Amino acid sequence: GAGVSQSPSNKVTEKGKDVELRCDPISGHTALYWYRQSLGQGLEFLIYFQGNSAPDKSGLPSDRFSAERTGGSVSTLTIQRTQQEDSAVYLCASSLGDRTGHEQFFGPGTRLTVL
Amino acid sequence: AQSVSQHNHHVILSEAASLELGCNYSYGGTVNLFWYVQYPGQHLQLLLKYFSGDPLVKGIKGFEAVFIKSKFSFNLRKPSVQWSDTAEYFCAVNIPSGNTPLVFGKGTRLSVIA
Numbered sequence: 665g666a667g668v669s670q671s672p673s674n675k676v677t678e679k680g681k682d683v684e685l686r687c688d689p690i691s692g693h694t695a696l697y698w699y700r701q702s703l704g705q706g707l708e709f710l711i712y713f714q715g716n717s718a719p720d721k722s723g724l725p726s727d728r729f730s731a732e733r734t735g736g737s738v739s740t741l742t743i744q745r746t747q748q749e750d751s752a753v754y755l756c757a758s759s760l761g762d763r764t765g766h767e768q769f770f771g772p773g774t775r776l777t778v779l
Numbered sequence: 780a781q782s783v784s785q786h787n788h789h790v791i792l793s794e795a796a797s798l799e800l801g802c803n804y805s806y807g808g809t810v811n812l813f814w815y816v817q818y819p820g821q822h823l824q825l826l827l828k829y830f831s832g833d834p835l836v837k838g839i840k841g842f843e844a845v846f847i848k849s850k851f852s853f854n855l856r857k858p859s860v861q862w863s864d865t866a867e868y869f870c871a872v873n874i875p876s877g878n879t880p881l882v883f884g885k886g887t888r889l890s891v892i893a
Contacts, residue, residue, distance in 0.1 A: 695878040706885035707869065714878060723880070755823070761878050768881060770815075770823040 666690065668771035670756050676777045677746055685741045685774045687756030695761030696739050697768060698731060702752035710754075713739060714761060746778045781806040781872050785884035792860050792891050800855040800887050802870035812853040813871040813881065814844055823869070829853065830875065840864070865891045 669688040677683050689696050698710040709723040713733045724730070728746075733739040743750055753775050757768040786801040804810060814826040827838025834846040844855045853870060867888050871881040 697880055699881075699883075704885075707871075707881075707883035709880040709882070712878065712880050720880065757823075757881075759878060766878070767813075767825050767828065769825075772822040 668756055668758050668769050670754075670771040670774050672774060673772065674775045674777075676779065678779050679748060680745055682742065682744045683746055683776065685743075685754050685776070687739045687741070687758075687771060689737065689739070689756070689758030690769055691737075693758035693760055693769070694736060695759045695766070695768075696733060697757040697759075698739070698741050699755040699757065700752045701755055701773065705752075707755070710741070743776075746776075748778050751776055751778045781810065781874070781882045783870050783872055783882055783884035785868075785870055785887050787887045788885075789888045789890070792889070794862055794891055794893055795859045796891075798855070798857040798860045798864070798889070800868055800870075800889070802853045802855065802884060803851050804853065804870075804872045804882075805851065806872065806874070809875055810872045811875050812844070812846060813873075814838065814842070814853075814855050815869045815871060815883075816866045817869065817886075818866045826855070826868075860889070860891050862891050862893055865889060 671686045696713040700708045711731050712720040715736045728744045731741045753773040755773045756771045759766040759768045782805045784803045812829040815823045816826050829836045836844050867886045869886045870884040873879045
């Protein structure tokens with residue numbers, strides 16, 4: 665079956681512009697996670713959804729970052745007024761979400777470059 | 780809050796050498812433990828996981844990991860590496876309470892040379 669998909673695969677933007685990153689989880693997965701992978705920082709958690717609600721937004725680095733999920737499926741991560749330090753690979757993962765410890769399946773990521 | 784330390788940033792091995800990658804976590808309670816691998820140009824995929832039970836966990840591609848609770852460690856091992864094992868390896872933990880996010884180590888890059 666299809667895995668987690670993300671679009672675009674690459675995004676180059678100018679400082680100050682807004683960007684939207686999209687994640688399509690595996691069908692039937694109720695839990696969805698956003699992470700950021702940057703050089704020297706490893707993988708950092710950003711936000712987690714259970715269904716359409718976000719019980720944990722603790723990883724969002726600033727109020728320029730927001731995310732939503734509609735219909736319990738697709739999620740978008742929006743970064744407003746991008747800064748150069750936002751350059752990273754943004755990863756989405758999903759899991760069944762019906763009990764603890766389920767494996768998280770990762771998408772290929774969106775590589776964001778802010779010039 | 781949990782944290783994960785991976786001691787080796789870059790490991791270079793010859794084919795057929797044995798591998799052990801260190802991982803230590805800091806958290807006083809029960810945790811789930813994972814090793815993920817990222818092959819060049821590919822996305823993260825799960826190698827193995829530990830929730831409870833036998834502390835020796837077998838994963839895919841001949842990898843295994845051993846959980847030592849007293850040392851807060853979950854080291855990854857493989858008796859004989861192959862060139863195709865060249866990748867970045869990430870140790871991760873989460874708390875088995877709801878669907879908590881993963882906390883990752885910074886990763887260890889493994890280069891296997893012929």
